[in-house]
Amino acid sequence: MLSIILPSKNEAAALVALLPRLRAAQPDAEIIVVDDGSTDSTASICAEAGVRVVRQAYSMGNGAAIKRGARAASGDILVFMDADGQHDPALIDRLLLRLNDGMDMVVGARDWSGQAGVSRGVANAIYNWLATRMTGFEVKDLTSGFRAVRADKFREFLHLLPNGFSYPTTSTMAFFRSAYAVAYEPIPVAKRIGKSHIKPIRDGFRFFLIIFKIATLYSPLKLFVPASAAFFVLGLGYYAYTFLTMHRLTNMSALLFSASVIVFLIGLISEQITALMYRPGD
Known part of the structure; x- marks a missing residue:
């Protein structure tokens, strides 16, 4: 019908x-x-x-x-x-x-x-x-x-x-x-x-x-992995700049590296939550 x-x-x-x-x-x-x-x-x-x-x-x-x-x-x-x-x-x-x-x-x-x-x-x-x-x-x-x-x-x-x-x-x-x-x-x-x-x-x-x-x-990781990589590249680039100019690791570089890890971990958790949303029988 x-x-x-x-x-x-x-x-x-x-x-x-x-x-x-x-x-x-x-x-x-x-x-x-x-x-x-x-x-x-x-x-x-x-x-x-x-x-x-x-x-x-x-x-x-x-x-x-x-x-x-x-x-x-x-x-x-x-x-x-x-x-x-x-x-x-x-x-x-x-x-x-x-x-x-x-x-x-x-x-x-x-x-x-x-x-x-x-x-x-x-x-x-x-x-x-x-x-x-x-x-x-x-x-x-x-x-x-x-x-x-x-x-x-x-x-x-x-x-x-x-x-x-x-x-x-x-x-x-x-x-x-x-x-x-x-x-x-x-x-x-x-x-x-x-x-x-x-x-x-x-x-x-x-x-x-x-x-x-x-x-x-x-697929949350397709969103979070590029964002995490962007933070990592920014942190790495800023660290290279400060190392060449000031010979040290700055707080901003550390913050960008931390953000990269946090965003990646959030992506992993989101991927698990998404998988649970599509469980058979729900």
């Missing part, structure tokens, strides 16, 4: 047109709209369309809505898509076709024209490059919210998903880390209906943190 999950916060304007199209494209699917504390007519529109609504008493975030929807769904295949009208329901079959080829997750990959502005496009390009370097696999769209997954495998990682944004990043890296097969299907994306919930200033710092989260979710 197929379950389609749409996290929604004040997306009534888009749902009016989206839900009938979704029902027409997938008449046998279970459709779940997770109402993240909406103050508009989302509930009544869903009732008219005959889709199931899981309502959160107050806004808990996009990731929390995804988790609530995944727990409530009864299908063995889950499709996640945005409720803002960007994703075409007709494209779901393309994701499912790839999933039936032996994949565990299929992600709808946007091209540059599908990015919400130049800044978002540049940020996503950086995320994709970093994730590709970390995993050794080509990551074409790390932050896409349009994806099809096998329910049992996705639920293994619910405890890792954040309540806010970036659930796509976390789930993708978790699948790669656990050696589950991930594929990307190119898709067109329409302009969203309504106002985006992304705040450039507030979320700019959040996106910066995602870069570090990508590394620590997959």
Whole structure:
């Protein structure tokens, strides 16, 4: 059985047109709209369309809505898509076709024209490059919210998903880390209906943190070892300078050497913690 999950916060304007199209494209699917504390007519529109609504008493975030929807769904295949009208329901079959080829997750990959502005496009390009370097696999769209997954495998990682944004990043890296097969299907994306919930200033710092989260979710040592080596090289270079000019080891050199060791040890501990996070059965 197929379950389609749409996290929604004040997306009534888009749902009016989206839900009938979704029902027409997938008449046998279970459709779940997770109402993240909406103050508009989302509930009544869903009732008219005959889709199931899981309502959160107050806004808990996009990731929390995804988790609530995944727990409530009864299908063995889950499709996640945005409720803002960007994703075409007709494209779901393309994701499912790839999933039936032996994949565990299929992600709808946007091209540059599908990015919400130049800044978002540049940020996503950086995320994709970093994730590709970390995993050794080509990551074409790390932050896409349009994806099809096998329910049992996705639920293994619910405890890792954040309540806010970036659930796509976390789930993708978790699948790669656990050696589950991930594929990307190119898709067109329409302009969203309504106002985006992304705040450039507030979320700019959040996106910066995602870069570090990508590394620590997959392989912390790939982040900490280069940082440790940088501190060691700086310490060695400064020691060479002070030895030639003052014939002694300075406190700064000792501090840089100490920082190199500390960062490396933190990386080792982080690697062990990451391994525990992905233990089978958790």
